[in-house]
Amino acid sequence: MAFLSFAGVKVESFRIGRTVLPKFFLEDVGYEGFDMVMACGRKIGVSDLPRVMVDGFLRYYLGTDEVVGRELKVVCGYFVGLMEAKKASKACFDEISGKHKMDSDVIAFGCLNKSLNQQFFSHCKAIYLVSEEEKRNWHILPRKKYPTPLIFHDGRLAFRPTPLATLAMFMWIPFGFILFLIRTILRLLLPYKLSIPILSLTGRAALFQNQILLFLNSTAKKNQMVNSMFATIRHCLIQSMLQLPS
Numbered sequence: 001m002a003f004l005s006f007a008g009v010k011v012e013s014f015r016i017g018r019t020v021l022p023k024f025f026l027e028d029v030g031y032e033g034f035d036m037v038m039a040c041g042r043k044i045g046v047s048d049l050p051r052v053m054v055d056g057f058l059r060y061y062l063g064t065d066e067v068v069g070r071e072l073k074v075v076c077g078y079f080v081g082l083m084e085a086k087k088a089s090k091a092c093f094d095e096i097s098g099k100h101k102m103d104s105d106v107i108a109f110g111c112l113n114k115s116l117n118q119q120f121f122s123h124c125k126a127i128y129l130v131s132e133e134e135k136r137n138w139h140i141l142p143r144k145k146y147p148t149p150l151i152f153h154d155g156r157l158a159f160r161p162t163p164l165a166t167l168a169m170f171m172w173i174p175f176g177f178i179l180f181l182i183r184t185i186l187r188l189l190l191p192y193k194l195s196i197p198i199l200s201l202t203g204r205a206a207l208f209q210n211q212i213l214l215f216l217n218s219t220a221k222k223n224q225m226v227n228s229m230f231a232t233i234r235h236c237l238i239q240s241m242l243q244l245p246s
Contacts, residue, residue, distance in 0.1 A: 006050070007081030011074055018056035023150060024160060025057045030138030031145070033130065037062060037109060038147070044068065050083070061148055111135075 037043065044066045045058040051069030058064035071084040108124040111132075143150065159165050183202055187195050 005081070006072055006079035009079045011077050011079060014052065014079075018060070019151075021053055022057040022061055025054070026061065026141065026146060026150060029141040030135060031141050032138050033109065033135075034141050034145070036128070040107065061146065063147065 043058075043062065043064045045054065045062070045064040045068065047054045047058075047067070047069045049069055050072050051067055052072060054069055055067045058067050073080045073082045073084055106124045108127045110127070110129055159169075179202065183199060186198055190198065
C-alpha cells in the first residue's frame with residue numbers, strides 16, 4: 001500500500017498528509033479519548049504508519065510535540081515507496097529524550113491489540129489500553145470540538161479505501177476512460193456552439209458554466225480597469241486645461 005501511494009511522488013509537493021488524511025483521521029477520533037489526550041501537557045505520538053502520513057495531523061490537530069513513525073526512502077527528492085529500516089526502540093527513545101526532557105508523570109495511551117513498545121512504556125507512570133469493543137462505544141468527536149477548523153476542499157476525489165468503495169472505483173475506471181474518449185472526440189470534431197449542449201448531457205454543464213462565468217468576470221474587470229484609466233486621463237486633461245492662462 002505504501003508503494004502504490006508514494007512511489008514517484010515528489011517530497012516537496014506532498015500535500016495529502018495535511019489536507020486529506022486529517023479529515024479521515026478526525027472522523028476516527030473518539031470524544032472520550034480526545035479529552036484524555038488533550039488534558040496532557042507535552043504529547044508524543046507513536047505510530048506504525050509512515051511518519052509523513054500522520055505528522056501533520058498529530059502536530060496540527062492534536063498538538064503533538066514529537067511524532068515517531070516509519071520513514072520512507074527518498075531518492076533525488078522523490079519517494080520510492082519503500083520503508084526505511086525500522087529503528088530500534090531504544091534509539092527512538094534516546095532521540096526523543098534528548099529533545100524533550102521526560103517528566104516522571106508520563107501517561108501512555110494505546111490500543112490493546114497493537115504491539116506494545118516496551119521501551120517507551122517502561123518509562124510511563126500509567127498505561128491505558130483501549131480495546132476495539134471500548135472504541136466502538138465511544139462517541140465521534142464533534143466538528144465544533146476540533147482544535148483547529150478542518151478545511152477540506154474536494155471530497156469527490158478522496159474517499160475511504162473501504163472494500164466496497166475500492167471495488168466501485170476499479171469498476172468505474174473503464175467506463176470513465178470510455179466517457180473521456182467520447183467527450184474528447186466530440187469536443188474536437190463538433191463546432192463549439194454545438195459541442196456545449198451535447199457535452200452538457202455527459203455531465204460537463206457545470207464546468208462550462210464556471211468557464212463562462214470566469215470569462216464574463218474577467219471581461220468585466222478589464223472593462224472596469226479601462227474605463228477607470230480613461231476617466232483618470234480625462235480628469236487630468238480637464239485639470240490641465242483649466243490651469244492654462246487665458
